Amino acid sequence: MTISSGTTLGGRYVLRSLLAVGGMGEVWRGEDTELDRPVAVKVLKEGAAANETFLKRFRNEAKNAAGLAHENIAQVYDYGDQEGTAYLVMELVEGEPLSTILERERTLDEARLVRIIMQTARGLDVAHDAGVMHRDIKPGNLLVAHGDAVRITDFGVSRSMDQTTLTQTGMVMGTAQYLAPELALGKPATPASDVYALGIIAFEAVVGKRPFTAATAVDIAIAHVNEAVPPLPATVSPDLAQLIKELLEKNPRKRPRTAGELIERLGSLTLREPGTVPSAPTAASAPRGEAASTSDGARTRRGGGRTMPPSIAPREYRPRPDGPPRGRSARSVGQ
Template identity: 55%
Template sequence: MRPNTGLALGERYRLTRRIAIGGMGEVWVADDGYLGREVAVKVLREEYTGNEDFLRRLRTEARNSAALSHPNIAQMYDYGEQDGAGFLVMELVLGEPLADLLEREPVVAPRKLLPILAATARGLHHAHLAKVVHRDVKPGNILLEHGGNVKITDFGVSLAANQAPMTATGMVMGTAQYLSPEQAVGQAATAASDLYALGVVAYEATAGKRPFTGSTPVDIAVAHVNAPVPPLPTHVHPGLAEVIGRMLEKDPARRPESAASLAGELESLAREIAEDPLGARSRSARRVAAARQGARPARAVPAHAAPAPPRPAGPATPASAAMPVAWASVTPPADERAAAAEPAPATPEDELTPQTPVDGTAAGRSYPLRRDVHAGGHDARRPAVRKAQPGPAGTRSRSAARSAPEAKQGGRRTSTSTGQRFGPLGRLSWPLLALLGLLVVLLLATVVQAMAADAEGQAGQAAAFLAGPVLALSRSSRTGAPPSSGMMLRDTPRAPRTAMTEKDF
């Protein structure tokens, strides 16, 4: 029987248009004359009419599909035979197969791919519970509805007695790229075989190509058995790469336990990628993990900031030598600055307990706000000066030596730090002073250069003025004429007059 438009099957289903051609049959849209709805009808191809093997496979698909009812599996409605050809009546899915999506988008984003894979795994798990193995999971058999739902279709070779040989017509050639290694060597297919095929689909949608290719179906099958899985691109999320790697394990026992557990992993991974698209190796993931733990990464302490080791017991030493100077961000009280120059005996309390306020209360020293520190000038950045400690007889501690000149200067310490500010408004600093000094030097150099240029110009004019008479004098000396004063015209020689006689009259 040759399927064509207008053909009526079982006096109920009238074919209207063809939507797909498979290795075993053709899929048409038909009108259900009894229920007044559109259905999908899979009709055995014309060249297989009367072939009992293909009729048996079509009956097996009808029985296996009719036993399944799941939102992610296309529903089977009816089965019939007419003129030596069989046909299946199924739910019409309005959408497109995943194969069409991969043609437009060779690489599918994880946020779109993971829900498709998870829904497919849910449908496969339902079939596995019913003891049905699909054995032909591929992008062409995963239908995507316009609303986003996923439907698995084409259980044509599901739960067959034996795997079709490699030389079978079209069947194995069309699906060889999604065969599991155990199917390729002739072993019985299991639920893990469907997970392997789904892993090939996931690899293809993630990398933009299939993991194994070849010139013939036999070459592809051999690659599935022997060749290692090529690594995924480096930009792929590490969690997704790990799941796909487990799905493509050669050993079925090392693949996910079930399709349901795989679906749970994929859904959890989809949420994780939504929060951190780059994966756990990214900087953002480390920050999120640190925030969840409520701890900040510890910073390395420089060697000069480490506390000094305790010194052995001995004669009393000044407090400044026994402990490192503690820098505070507050202005030292006036009484401490005045007492800095006066040595006082050292006591254990002075070294181990904080200094108490003048009123005698035990409250600790309060630290001002940052804006108050900046407004207080450079005194707010000076360390609190400890009281000088007397040393042994005839000696003077280094802290006392430093405190003496400070007491003479009114308790102020000088500093060469570039960060210190001074002046009436606290706006000046050493870098600013250096810049001002450089500008002054440049200005002076410009003025001096201009003055030198003016002096050279005046000297040139005077030299030209004095050079005139000298040149005239030199010319007169060469011609033998008397020198000219430069103020009168030079006498020009005249021709001698002719003497006149009476004869001329």
């Protein structure tokens, strides 16, 4: 079947303009004529549709993503097949991939980075609770809309706990630059594997480049397994640097094991003000841990460090006027 602007799928989804082209398919801006709303339509390429493995992955993406309802996950509306062309109808996110933002800006300020990682972790927490591992978290699969609202997309290589594997033993799935060491070794994905990918994104966002580069995808995967993570610059806040270091542990048991655990860590970070540099301690320095309030409600430590302001910290971690921060239940975050 020939796909072009004006093509109608399923009797209701009219394709308007091409948004993106990937290895397996194309993503079109479209219109749902029955509900009169814009949609994104992912169409499997003709060659991929003829490949049974690709087709099963496409169906898995529809099944896995359709079962996840959260503000930080791009919603899937429908799935169909017309004249041998499989298509997936999704929420249209008016934004741009994080990869485009990083290409343009090189680095992000720490508060913005934490905000983006926090929202991504919230979406992953819901997916993991449902038994779905994304397995391909990378900047290109994080759509950033107005106000830095994040939507996770492309569950094309995701795997639910109740699905049989579509790969041979030892086969690697995912994008090499963001691949957890255990996945590079052909081991099963866990929540900690998606958490590792967030560590790579965080490293890239504060340094301006990824920690591991090489001539081929295989060499990059080997580097994830064997090479030490390069040191972060001294301009990175100590708390954030320590968290990134833990996210990139080779052993998944040494990382925050779940997205929920990562959310808790992010909520308690002390960040350095943009443009400040670390200062050497002096005799007049305040005692370790002493803090003072700022005009925006944040808590600032001597030397320029600051805890996360209320505008960034999720509500459940904001200080209560009469007691300690609120606790967090397994399903309360992001709701």
